[in-house]
Amino acid sequence: MSVEEQVKENAKQGKLLTHKCTNCGYLHLSTAYYCLKCGSKGFEDVFLDGTGTIATYTIITVAPAGFEKYTPYAFVVMLLDNVNLRISGFMANISTPADLPVGAKAKITGFDERGIIIERQ
Amino acid sequence: MEKVCVLGAGSTKYGKLADSIADITTQASVSAIESAGIEPKDIKASYISNVFGVADKQVHIGPVLMSRLGIPDKPSLTIESACGSGSVSFREAYANIAAGFYDCLIATGVEKVTHTGTEWTTTYFAYCSDFFYEGQAGASFPGLFASMARAYLTEFDATEEDFAKVAVKNHDNGVLNPKAHMQKKITIEDVMNSPVVASPLKLYDCCPFSDGASSVILCSEDFAKANGGDYIEVIGSGRGGSPAALQGREHLTTIPSTKIASEQAYKMAGITAKDIDFAEVHDCFTIAEVVDTEDLGFFEKGKGVQAVREDRTKLNSDISINPSGGLKSKGHPIGATGIGQVVEVFDQLTGKAGERTVRDAKIGLTHNFGATGASCAVHIFQSV
Numbered sequence: 384m385s386v387e388e389q390v391k392e393n394a395k396q397g398k399l400l401t402h403k404c405t406n407c408g409y410l411h412l413s414t415a416y417y418c419l420k421c422g423s424k425g426f427e428d429v430f431l432d433g434t435g436t437i438a439t440y441t442i443i444t445v446a447p448a449g450f451e452k453y454t455p456y457a458f459v460v461m462l463l464d465n466v467n468l469r470i471s472g473f474m475a476n477i478s479t480p481a482d483l484p485v486g487a488k489a490k491i492t493g494f495d496e497r498g499i500i501i502e503r504q
Numbered sequence: 505m506e507k508v509c510v511l512g513a514g515s516t517k518y519g520k521l522a523d524s525i526a527d528i529t530t531q532a533s534v535s536a537i538e539s540a541g542i543e544p545k546d547i548k549a550s551y552i553s554n555v556f557g558v559a560d561k562q563v564h565i566g567p568v569l570m571s572r573l574g575i576p577d578k579p580s581l582t583i584e585s586a587c588g589s590g591s592v593s594f595r596e597a598y599a600n601i602a603a604g605f606y607d608c609l610i611a612t613g614v615e616k617v618t619h620t621g622t623e624w625t626t627t628y629f630a631y632c633s634d635f636f637y638e639g640q641a642g643a644s645f646p647g648l649f650a651s652m653a654r655a656y657l658t659e660f661d662a663t664e665e666d667f668a669k670v671a672v673k674n675h676d677n678g679v680l681n682p683k684a685h686m687q688k689k690i691t692i693e694d695v696m697n698s699p700v701v702a703s704p705l706k707l708y709d710c711c712p713f714s715d716g717a718s719s720v721i722l723c724s725e726d727f728a729k730a731n732g733g734d735y736i737e738v739i740g741s742g743r744g745g746s747p748a749a750l751q752g753r754e755h756l757t758t759i760p761s762t763k764i765a766s767e768q769a770y771k772m773a774g775i776t777a778k779d780i781d782f783a784e785v786h787d788c789f790t791i792a793e794v795v796d797t798e799d800l801g802f803f804e805k806g807k808g809v810q811a812v813r814e815d816r817t818k819l820n821s822d823i824s825i826n827p828s829g830g831l832k833s834k835g836h837p838i839g840a841t842g843i844g845q846v847v848e849v850f851d852q853l854t855g856k857a858g859e860r861t862v863r864d865a866k867i868g869l870t871h872n873f874g875a876t877g878a879s880c881a882v883h884i885f886q887s888v
Contacts, residue, residue, distance in 0.1 A: 387636055390636075412637075412751075412752075414636065438655070438756065439651045439652070439654045439655040439658070440651060440654060441643075441646075441647045441648075441650035441651045441653075441654060441702040441703055441704075441705075442700075442702065442703040443642060443643075443644055443646075443647045443650075443701075443702045444699070444700050444701060444702065444703075445622065445626060445644065445646065445701045445702065446623075446626070446642060446644065447623070447626050447627040447639070447642065448623055448624065448626075449627075450642045451623070453642065456642060458638070458641055458642055458643040458647045458648075458651065458702075460651055460750060460751050460756070469751035469752070470637070470751060471638055471641055471749060471751045472641050473641040473642050480703060480704075485654065485655075485658050497640075497641060497642055498636075498637070498640035498641030498642070499637070499641055
């Protein structure tokens with residue numbers, strides 16, 4: 384299974400697959416093939432539970448093709464709990480900034496044609 | 505290394521153009537050739553920057569241009585680096601002159617997309633993101649910069665009105681530029697009342713999708729002197745990269761590639777940000793100009809909005825930012841933009857900028873990036 388397929392399958396279970404460098408311990412998203420810090424190629428899989436807080440986001444009203452039927456929706460960047468890693472994703476049913484304060488708790492809940500799905504907790 | 509000069513420059517008007525991509529590429533190139541006072545046979549190779557040629561049924565534009573210029577035997581190379589294609593292509597042309605491979609080159613940038621409509625243009629542009637994480641999850645480019653804008657509003661003393669003021673300033677400049685796409689003065693209220701595209705960015709926080717082509721002639725100093733016309737000198741050149749997706753950046757309000765590229769360019773030129781008289785920066789969205797002016801070292805991080813509030817970036821103030829009107833008002837034909845910035849610097853430093861002339865300017869900077877700044881090039885120019 385390709386790296387992207389593994390990310391998808393784990394996200395469908397609400398998990399985030401990450402890669403920890405076996406040389407220096409630095410944690411990456413699993414699409415990294417070489418360590419950002421030490422350049423090493425050895426990684427071990429670490430499965431995170433996909434929870435975090437909203438670092439930033441936007442509410443999109445003019446959407447790319449395929450997303451018109453979901454507007455307004457949020458594209459969010461989430462800081463994962465307990466690690467120095469962020470993950471982006473799609474969040475449905477957000478229409479005003481009052482719906483989603485920066486710092487709100489959120490979680491990966493799936494993966495479909497809208498990419499990684501993140502929901503408020 | 506050979507000294508590198510810019511000997512001529514030309515652009516089509518930016519906007520919604522009827523002519524084909526091949527036609528506008530040629531029009532801008534002929535204009536640059538005539539501005540330089542050279543013949544096509546003087547050109548040894550071409551560098552073409554273009555992203556979505558497929559949208560107007562013409563990729564591999566280089567040989568088409570060279571054929572139309574009567575020099576089909578001369579080599580060409582097409583370069584794609586999203587919205588930063590023009591400056592990256594300029595850098596490659598620069599490096600080839602500097603290395604002594606050629607004494608005279610043409611670098612032409614072009615884009616023709618407006619006929620595809622807003623939905624498809626938005627879609628095509630989203631392909632320039634780290635698609636697996638961003639475009640696939642519904643992120644548009646306004647959406648990605650809006651995410652930076654929200655992070656900036658959260659972290660610093662800034663308001664949406666501050667961002668709006670950037671748009672007002674660039675439209676004020678663009679009104680003075682006959683080639684600009686949006687030659688229209690606007691007010692802060694116009695920006696604030698325009699429809700939301702991706703909150704907190706509104707329509708007038710966003711540059712337009714534009715068609716257009718720009719072209720410059722680069723040459724060695726010996727070639728420029730022998731030619732006899734006006735020319736300017738390239739004194740600094742830098743390139744940098746950033747994590748492709750916003751999520752991977754250390755700070756959501758800093759574009760690392762801008763810092764890397766500008767530090768290289770300042771070092772090569774032996775100057776600092778304080779020595780720059782004016783700059784054409786990548787203001788694809790109002791937030792981008794604020795972030796750029798900080799990352800380029802003109803203002804401290806978080807203080808860029810204060811400079812805007814105090815009118816310090818207006819034409820002929822502390823530092824004139826985007827005297828051409830920038831991407832916001834001049835327009836953003838993405839493959840052409842980086843070359844168009846050099847056209848503006850050439851016009852400014854050779855006395856051809858008319859009403860928008862930056863007074864007593866000797867040193868100008870161009871800053872252009874691809875996507876959310878995943879790739880970037882900065883160049884510094886000096887009058888001769």
